[in-house]
Amino acid sequence: MTPSLKKGVAYALACSAIAGIGLAATNPYHLQVMTFIGINSLLALGLNLLMGYAGQISLGHAAFYGIGAYTTAILTATYGLSPWLSLPMAVAAAALVAFLVGMPTLKLSGYYLGMGTLGFGMIAFIVFREWDGVTGGASGFVGIPPLAVGPLNLSSGRNYFYLVWGVLLVAILVCRRIIDSRTGRALRAIHDSENAARAVGVGTMHLKLQVFVFSAAVAALAGFLYAHYVSFISPGTFDFLMSVRMVTMVVIGGMASIWGAILGASLLTLLPEWLHAFSDLEMVVYGLIMMGVMIVMPQGLTRGILDLYERARERHER
Amino acid sequence: MKDKPALLKLASVSKAFGGVQALDDISFEFDAGLIMGLIGPNGAGKTTLFNVITGAYVPDSGAVSLDGIPIQGRRIQDIVHLGISRTFQNVELFESMSVIENIMVGRHVRTRSGFWSAITRVPAIRREEKALRERAQELLDFVGLADQADRRSGDLPFGWQRLLEIARALASDPKLLLLDEPAAGLNAVETGRLGELIGNIRDLGVTVMLVEHDMALTMSVCDQIIVLDQGCMLAEGLPREIQSNAAVMAAYLGNG
Numbered sequence: 132m133t134p135s136l137k138k139g140v141a142y143a144l145a146c147s148a149i150a151g152i153g154l155a156a157t158n159p160y161h162l163q164v165m166t167f168i169g170i171n172s173l174l175a176l177g178l179n180l181l182m183g184y185a186g187q188i189s190l191g192h193a194a195f196y197g198i199g200a201y202t203t204a205i206l207t208a209t210y211g212l213s214p215w216l217s218l219p220m221a222v223a224a225a226a227l228v229a230f231l232v233g234m235p236t237l238k239l240s241g242y243y244l245g246m247g248t249l250g251f252g253m254i255a256f257i258v259f260r261e262w263d264g265v266t267g268g269a270s271g272f273v274g275i276p277p278l279a280v281g282p283l284n285l286s287s288g289r290n291y292f293y294l295v296w297g298v299l300l301v302a303i304l305v306c307r308r309i310i311d312s313r314t315g316r317a318l319r320a321i322h323d324s325e326n327a328a329r330a331v332g333v334g335t336m337h338l339k340l341q342v343f344v345f346s347a348a349v350a351a352l353a354g355f356l357y358a359h360y361v362s363f364i365s366p367g368t369f370d371f372l373m374s375v376r377m378v379t380m381v382v383i384g385g386m387a388s389i390w391g392a393i394l395g396a397s398l399l400t401l402l403p404e405w406l407h408a409f410s411d412l413e414m415v416v417y418g419l420i421m422m423g424v425m426i427v428m429p430q431g432l433t434r435g436i437l438d439l440y441e442r443a444r445e446r447h448e449r
Numbered sequence: 450m451k452d453k454p455a456l457l458k459l460a461s462v463s464k465a466f467g468g469v470q471a472l473d474d475i476s477f478e479f480d481a482g483l484i485m486g487l488i489g490p491n492g493a494g495k496t497t498l499f500n501v502i503t504g505a506y507v508p509d510s511g512a513v514s515l516d517g518i519p520i521q522g523r524r525i526q527d528i529v530h531l532g533i534s535r536t537f538q539n540v541e542l543f544e545s546m547s548v549i550e551n552i553m554v555g556r557h558v559r560t561r562s563g564f565w566s567a568i569t570r571v572p573a574i575r576r577e578e579k580a581l582r583e584r585a586q587e588l589l590d591f592v593g594l595a596d597q598a599d600r601r602s603g604d605l606p607f608g609w610q611r612l613l614e615i616a617r618a619l620a621s622d623p624k625l626l627l628l629d630e631p632a633a634g635l636n637a638v639e640t641g642r643l644g645e646l647i648g649n650i651r652d653l654g655v656t657v658m659l660v661e662h663d664m665a666l667t668m669s670v671c672d673q674i675i676v677l678d679q680g681c682m683l684a685e686g687l688p689r690e691i692q693s694n695a696a697v698m699a700a701y702l703g704n705g
Contacts (some may be wrong), residue, residue, distance in 0.1 A: 305568050312567030313553075313560050320543045320554045327541035330503065332529030332558035332621060341564055
């Protein structure tokens, strides 16, 4: 099988799996959880391009998620704009902010870049919480209209599940293509040795800024999908902890892996749901599981599972 | 009167770091088609000079020109585009990437595809990608790593990593290739092959300038040698002239 045919088959399989799950799932709660997994996967996917491939950390990415959500909320609910018009504006707003923030901060590296983006994330959170007249302040923003395409109402659980996963599939395809291109190779080169990348003529600053803006745009797209799904947003969703959660999804799933982003997002979305039974101990168990995964699989879930598979196959062959 | 400008020309280049004068009024020029040696004791300013030529440092004063085009103060990527590339003293590969991918990144300035064309994959980009891979494979053949293309570059033995770094530097189609101590860490056999490779690179039409501590290699491959000491030009000439130059002897061995 040629590689391109293999890829085509993989996409066909993914599409039919999503369609199958959508049809089989009858419990609205299950559909809701899977929709959130899709939104979180989108967040992790964009951040993974920045962190896993280009090696640049951002501890303020929830800000872009929030900018996407609040921009569309304000434009549609306050100003009555159609969501399909507010979508490009929400994405553009996040991209513009990322451009302005990225210009000075991406000159930093390592811990310092982490600190810089952290500060930005906190500022954004304070703006969401304190700008009462526009964002609704700490009590949140209500009445975000649902999405509809002509007569087709997308607000139902199943339709929204399809929408989110359809968007995610396209995003995966786009990320794959970026990674497997001149730009993607240059990004990985920056990750391995920024000095050498510069010496062979890669415009490292320009490229880092590009990927930062791109990942911010993906986060804003996720924010758009989130806002129109839940119809109510509040600043708490886009706080520092959310930024950390996004980083955790990427690291737990496995850096520089598209499947890793989805695995990490799934685990971090599902764990709190499964752990409700522990009530008071929920966060303790959650933390222990995170620690356990990182100790047993320091390269993340993707690499860890692949290693397990390969070991099992070797044993089988022997 | 020459009607063609020198390939590389430095005119009164100086560079200081704090109170240390790393380069002091350096002037020299040479034509295309040569193998130039740059030698001097440790701390003489050789690597600083390389960094000035490649654009990593901007000289405090003086001018650097390639084929008559002034290059001091330009961005590194523009200088690479104009035709200067380099290797590092401590091999700096993209270790997690495959051997052939390293070379493909080396050709970054000769390829065009950006963010959008990567996503849309228009036919021109597919063609560029195909030609790029073929060119990279040619360069692997040239340095003798043809069958290592898909290996992770960080897993190669050290000597091969050096060869790969040279192939990566050649990928940008340089007019001038700067090699910073290419024989460091190589055994005698590998050093011998490196000497042949440097000759082959010159035969491709690429001018080579190398910093090297291995005097046997330097004296045998270089057409011309420049000697630096404590940031100053000490001597310039043919290898045998340098070997018999009293000032050079003194700089290396001390004034006994």
